[in-house]
Amino acid sequence: xxxxxxxxxxxxxxNPFWLASAPPTDKAYNVERxxxxxxxxxxxxxxxxxxxxxxxxxPRYSSKLSNERRVIGFNNIELISDRSFETNIREIEQVKKNxxxxxxxxxxxxxxxxxxxxxxxxxxxKAGVDGFELNFGCxxxxxxxxxxxAVGQVPEYVRLCTEFCKKATSLPVIVKLTPNVxxxxxxxxxxxxxxxDAVSLINTxxxxxxxxxxxxxxxxxTGGMGSHGGYCGEAVKPIALNMVxxxxxxxxxxxxxxxxxxxxxxxxxxxxxxxxGSTTVQVCTAAMVYGFRIxxxxxxxxxxxxxxxxxxxxxxxxxxxxxxxxDWKNLNLNHIDKAVIDQDACIKCGRCHIACEDTSHQxxxxxxxxxxxxxxxxxxxxxxxxxxxxxxxxxxITMVAQTEGVDLRTGKPIVNTHSDWTTHxxxxxxxx
Amino acid sequence: MRTNDNVxxxxxSDSTLSAKQLEDNFxxxxxxxxxxxxxxxxxxxYYCYDAPCTAACPTSIDIPLFIRQIYTKDTSGxxxxxxxxxxxxxxxxxVCPTENLCEGxxxxxxxxxxxxxxxxxxxxxxxxxxxxxKQLFERQADTGKKIAVVGAGxxxxxxxxxLSMLGNSVTVFEDKNKAGGLNEYGIAAYKTVDDxxxxxxxxxxxxxxxxxxxxxxxxxDLTLGNLQKDFDAVFLAVGLAGVRALDLENECADGIQDxxxxxxxxxxxxxxxxxxxxxxxxxxxxxxxxxxxxVQSKRLGAKRVAIIYRRGPDEMGASDVERKxxxxxxxxxxxxxxxxxxxxxxxxxxxxxxxxxxxxxxxLKGTGKMHTMQTDSLFKAVGQLLDNEVDGINQLQCDRAKxxxxxxxxxxxxxxxxxxDCIDNGYDLVVAAVEDGKIAARDIHQSING
Ligand SMILES: Cc1cc2nc3c(=O)[nH]c(=O)nc-3n(C[C@H](O)[C@H](O)[C@H](O)COP(=O)(O)OP(=O)(O)OC[C@H]3O[C@@H](n4cnc5c(N)ncnc54)[C@H](O)[C@@H]3O)c2cc1C
Ligand SMILES: Cc1cc2nc3c(=O)[nH]c(=O)nc-3n(C[C@H](O)[C@H](O)[C@H](O)COP(=O)(O)O)c2cc1C
Ligand code: SF4
Numbered sequence: 001x002x003x004x005x006x007x008x009x010x011x012x013x014x015n016p017f018w019l020a021s022a023p024p025t026d027k028a029y030n031v032e033r034x035x036x037x038x039x040x041x042x043x044x045x046x047x048x049x050x051x052x053x054x055x056x057x058x059p060r061y062s063s064k065l066s067n068e069r070r071v072i073g074f075n076n077i078e079l080i081s082d083r084s085f086e087t088n089i090r091e092i093e094q095v096k097k098n099x100x101x102x103x104x105x106x107x108x109x110x111x112x113x114x115x116x117x118x119x120x121x122x123x124x125x126k127a128g129v130d131g132f133e134l135n136f137g138c139x140x141x142x143x144x145x146x147x148x149x150a151v152g153q154v155p156e157y158v159r160l161c162t163e164f165c166k167k168a169t170s171l172p173v174i175v176k177l178t179p180n181v182x183x184x185x186x187x188x189x190x191x192x193x194x195x196x197d198a199v200s201l202i203n204t205x206x207x208x209x210x211x212x213x214x215x216x217x218x219x220x221x222t223g224g225m226g227s228h229g230g231y232c233g234e235a236v237k238p239i240a241l242n243m244v245x246x247x248x249x250x251x252x253x254x255x256x257x258x259x260x261x262x263x264x265x266x267x268x269x270x271x272x273x274x275x276x277g278s279t280t281v282q283v284c285t286a287a288m289v290y291g292f293r294i295x296x297x298x299x300x301x302x303x304x305x306x307x308x309x310x311x312x313x314x315x316x317x318x319x320x321x322x323x324x325x326x327d328w329k330n331l332n333l334n335h336i337d338k339a340v341i342d343q344d345a346c347i348k349c350g351r352c353h354i355a356c357e358d359t360s361h362q363x364x365x366x367x368x369x370x371x372x373x374x375x376x377x378x379x380x381x382x383x384x385x386x387x388x389x390x391x392x393x394x395x396x397i398t399m400v401a402q403t404e405g406v407d408l409r410t411g412k413p414i415v416n417t418h419s420d421w422t423t424h425x426x427x428x429x430x431x432x
Numbered sequence: 433m434r435t436n437d438n439v440x441x442x443x444x445s446d447s448t449l450s451a452k453q454l455e456d457n458f459x460x461x462x463x464x465x466x467x468x469x470x471x472x473x474x475x476x477x478y479y480c481y482d483a484p485c486t487a488a489c490p491t492s493i494d495i496p497l498f499i500r501q502i503y504t505k506d507t508s509g510x511x512x513x514x515x516x517x518x519x520x521x522x523x524x525x526x527v528c529p530t531e532n533l534c535e536g537x538x539x540x541x542x543x544x545x546x547x548x549x550x551x552x553x554x555x556x557x558x559x560x561x562x563x564x565x566k567q568l569f570e571r572q573a574d575t576g577k578k579i580a581v582v583g584a585g586x587x588x589x590x591x592x593x594x595l596s597m598l599g600n601s602v603t604v605f606e607d608k609n610k611a612g613g614l615n616e617y618g619i620a621a622y623k624t625v626d627d628x629x630x631x632x633x634x635x636x637x638x639x640x641x642x643x644x645x646x647x648x649x650x651x652x653d654l655t656l657g658n659l660q661k662d663f664d665a666v667f668l669a670v671g672l673a674g675v676r677a678l679d680l681e682n683e684c685a686d687g688i689q690d691x692x693x694x695x696x697x698x699x700x701x702x703x704x705x706x707x708x709x710x711x712x713x714x715x716x717x718x719x720x721x722x723x724x725x726x727v728q729s730k731r732l733g734a735k736r737v738a739i740i741y742r743r744g745p746d747e748m749g750a751s752d753v754e755r756k757x758x759x760x761x762x763x764x765x766x767x768x769x770x771x772x773x774x775x776x777x778x779x780x781x782x783x784x785x786x787x788x789x790x791x792x793x794x795x796l797k798g799t800g801k802m803h804t805m806q807t808d809s810l811f812k813a814v815g816q817l818l819d820n821e822v823d824g825i826n827q828l829q830c831d832r833a834k835x836x837x838x839x840x841x842x843x844x845x846x847x848x849x850x851x852x853d854c855i856d857n858g859y860d861l862v863v864a865a866v867e868d869g870k871i872a873a874r875d876i877h878q879s880i881n882g
Contacts, residue, residue: 067471068472347478347539348542350481372482
């Protein structure tokens, strides 16, 4: 059995699966249930200063569903904890006593004045948290009050607030980043400059779920008026993965530990986050949709995967895929792939044909000898992968690397040397 | 030889089933999809390019498009897509042997052996407009032209609808006192419940421009010559009013009747409790009619029902699915068997003699092996025939008891078109009759409006 324990910033966790700061970690009752179910840790629902915030009494959540009503994306306008600071502290203390082997991270969002941090962070530390997560990500409501993503979007504020927190505690401090920025890297760098021990990402993405077509009111709304929410769940995973990888491969931040968040709903998602540089992963939406029991699938899938690959521990997996991420300009322009359709697997739906015909390179036939027949025309195929992307049968169309002979499309010989945009003759800024 | 509404039912024992049992036995055999299941089923469609299902539909409904419209909750758009190609898309959704048509060619069969439920999806869409009566069609400007349609079955009504849409006025002459043809009088009761045939006719009539004159038969009340004189064109859609005979002695004995006659009484019955059914029912034939009379007899309470068919399962006119449906309903199918003698007692059938058959050098032969079967009710379902003695039809070129037409459904006589079961369209199905009506209508419109 592979070793699922993780050491993140010196904090030991029986497995890398933490619940993200959100409704699943709102109070003692939920967190106790989560630990009973087997979660390695939680980031407690974000604490704020007194008096506590208030939430709307209309819909806080809404979802993007598949036709089978599976939740693909999820949106919320919930604020941080709407319970008093003291209540939260009391409960954290109690739960930590009951579950000493599990991780409790205290999430904080205070105004940008040092005094709040110096006063409240030590209170949380006394309650027994293992570390802190600074919520610079909440994109709705709190940001209008100069907190959450309003801080997280300005590198200077991020650095400043991180410094306030570091001054108040010797425990590890994780800075939680917002994806609502054009480039997440400078923000991570600012956190590092403020002496953050780690970053976690992503928080939710600004979103409007839709419009009620009878009333022409945006949806979800509270009595007719709505406000943008934060988007999360499966749909945001690719965006989150990219941001994690950008930080992991950026020179300045490459050593900075990461707790990966965003759309994780299966062990495979978790492995992807880990291989792109995360040491732990956090889950919110999947737990909100299916309940805490999904941790069983996460743990068994991850451990089965490690066993199958002969990898001893989660730690050995961290960052394994990072070296494969690079800038476009470094991609090998000599490499040639062509699509190949497995005729035995082909069900003859014709989707590859019409996709390639209408929108790509007219490289798939539709008939042969008067009958439906879909085959790649090598002379036209540019290897774009569109056909693979639209084919309903797994592994029916594959991209096959061409290693010898001539590229029938260009008539040029296939060479096994590397050549990229940096030296390409068409590049006005090429290095010679 | 024409059938009429008042067929005499021969004395048989009354059904022993309770009203509740009868109600269950004759309820919809394919209950409709719900608002929930329809989304899941629609999601299964791959939206194939140049889709094989569409190619397999005799009316070429754009199936991937209508399923996508259902998926995006544009249900009336979906209905429009269907009805544009097939105005009886609602009936077809219920009665088409989809396993041999659209669903048979669904690409999902390749890997999982479970096609998209196209028939049920089609029904969902068409029912949604049928139930609200929302009219999706508009008539074009009046052409001033008049067309006579003979027969108000699927072919006749589809033709009338298309012609009226194109701006022509149509008079439909129908022998019986209700329109609908076999949709009303022939299709198995549990395939089209709740008077659906009449609702569909009503939807077609709501377009306007069509008048149906019932109780008017070509050959009895009308002549083809007069129709040609009084109208700009004539469309014959008389179906197959004749019934093939067994050519056996005692064929007219009590207890023996044409399956279609009995089904028509069943379909028109207000209370199935009043129908009598035999104890030992034997059906001669291998097509859809044989299956239908056998299963309906069983569901009416017959103790034993056997189908006697000359050839093997592969040669049956009925599809695999229908054959299995009969068998799971407790009908015994005797393949490679033919009836060779009818034994009577007091002029009523009491027993039949069956001879086994086999193929010898490509020809069907009796083997001489005989056995008998106790029989108190014998149904003939050996095929319907064109009644080509009818005045007018007897002047047309016919081949193997079908009216000969060209690809536009023109007959040998100038100004006379024909379609449906009375021509050889290769199917003898509702959907094919609708296609004939549609094609003929377009050709008629073009030819009379220059
Ligand atoms: C028992 C049975 C079950 C069937 N089940 C199915 C099924 O499940 N699915 C399927 O797709 N198909 C089925 N069929 C076949 C289908 O019903 C026919 O193919 C279809 O009805 C043909 O349509 P039509 O308009 O050509 O003829 P019909 O439906 O027969 O209509 C002809 C009309 O013309 C009228 N008529 C006849 N002679 C005259 C005259 N001289 N003057 C005026 N009017 C006249 C008739 O009264 C009738 O209304 C079944 C047929 C039978 C017999
Ligand atoms: C209803 C809801 C409330 C949330 N509240 C908080 C919060 O108080 N503090 C915080 O840091 N993140 C909060 N988040 C963001 C989540 O912690 C997480 O970053 C985000 O949902 C992405 O992960 P997921 O795709 O697994 O849901 C909230 C998310 C949801 C759905
Ligand atoms: S890889 Fe692109 S160009 Fe090649 S066949 Fe597929 S869709 Fe067409």
